[in-house]
Amino acid sequence: MSDYFDINAPHIAVKDLIMAYGDFVLQRNLTFTIRRGEIFIIMGGSGCGKSTLLKHLIGLKKPARGEIYFHGRNYWQAEEGDREKITRTFGVLYQGGALWSSLTLAENIALPLEEYTELSARQIRKIAALKLALVGLKGFEDYYPAQISGGMVKRAGLARAMALDPEILFFDEPSAGLDPISSRLLDDLILQLRDSLGATIVVVTHELASIFAIADNSVFLDAAAGTMIAAGDPKSLLAEATDPVVRNFLTRGGSLADGRPAAIGEGC
């Protein structure tokens, strides 16, 4: 793959991206880069287009305008075969886990392996067991997604996302619906995975504790402004940001009585 991609280019680069649903423009002028091995956070209030931006990054939604590059390759202008090749370097953890409910956990992990590798059924089974063990679900191979708890579904979803040893892991609201301890454990898991796999990790979240615990870099989307209003390491944003919206977000500031009460639940 190294001759195909330009390794020196940033892992992901977004240029002048415009996201729209029909005539309704959600966000415009999005430009940022994500370096290899970085944990990158997409943050912002509810309904600002975080999850939509993720859909653009993983190729589920075509940009209204603008480009997305992976290692210098323009995703949407690539041939379909090339695009599939890029897509195969992704692993995605969806908000609700999105495990295939008719398959057991082991089969969920095995499916992409059966599709894209020549491994024998025994080897695949072993790899599935390993991935489940990595997320702390040893022994749950033959459970169906409906038989395990929400936190376990998330972790199993992560195991599936890691099935093909992806170069980029995308997380859509990983801590949504998890209790503080599980969510903390998931953060630790993300950090460990980054360190041991060397993967680039992109996380959509508005969970402040997670953001400060794991982020290297971030972009802040604002619904009212219709674009990104801050970018950089959230810790330095906390120290330096002057924009009241960013400050309120990062400090859990603002109240009904003062500030910008209308920012609550501002959505599309």
Next chain:
Amino acid sequence: MLQFSRPEAGRLVISLLGNWREGGDYPPFAAVQNQLEQSPAPLHIAFDCSGLTGWNSVLITFLIDIIDYAQRHGIAVERESLPPGIAGLLKLAYAVPERAGARQEEVRPTLMERLGQAVYGLWISTAEVLSFIGEATAACGRLFRGRVRFRRRELLVIIQESGIQALPIVSLISVLVGLILAFVGSIQLSMFGAQIYIANLVGIGIFRQMGAIMTGVIMAGRTGAAFAAQLGTMQTTEEIDALKTLGIPPMDYLVLPRMIALFLMMPLLCLYADFMGVLGGFIVGVTMLDLNFLEYYHQTTGAIRLNDMWVGLFMSAVFGVLIAAIGCLRGLQCERSAAAVGKATTSAVVTAIVAIVIATAAITVLCNILGI
């Protein structure tokens, strides 16, 4: 529950009394409005809540009516005189001002607008159907070149669910349809003493048309609906997105096995339904019309030509593909909510039944022209 007093000119004190929690007759806002309109018009409104023993949201909406009226007419309201709980809720209710443009105006589109939108919608859905047919055809092409990717076990499970498990309901309906056909026919035929031709009527009717149509309708309601609901739910839980991001086309992995399963199972079910239907006619013939057992059998085998059966089986294979394709199409088109899954299911059944009727008409006309 309500009393008014004017301790000084330009000041109205509204006394809230009793328990507003208990329900019953709440005082109307008009009573307050009456007071406010009496001259001299008050400039201040205050509340006396010493007699108030309980309250609920009705009281809050009542107070909001008063405050809104007062704001419009420049009357000051002394909210401090309210109990802290009520004052707090009122403060919350007024904390975030109404966003400009948030309220949805009722727009009544003109006839032309509605016509245009209907035509546009029709165009969009036609395009969707065409692209679905195209993708399905491409997937079939990949199937013949041995390049499709679905799990064989998945196919077998669908075959089991849509084939073998449908036998009881198919038996029941087919026998009943055979009974009904024979029963209705016997009334007319016995007028001529031609009861024996019941065997022809039931045999040809069932084998050529009714067997296929009845299994088609049963499978549209049973399996077509199930396909739409399954795929629709997978759409809402992002399972289909998960397939796409792994580069597995839902067309190959989900739609194709379902179409193959119904394409294979429908003719078998139809054949089974044919025999069950004839059995129904036989029951009526032997028990109620006193026809001889062997006589009925020979009359039936003599009446049905092999071509009748082939036409029926061909129709059922067509129905199978139609039902599976429509069920999957509606499932994949599903939006992301529980209500949308319901809509997708309804639409799958309705569309499939319409398609079955249209296909029957087309095939019947075709057979007529070809003389089959």
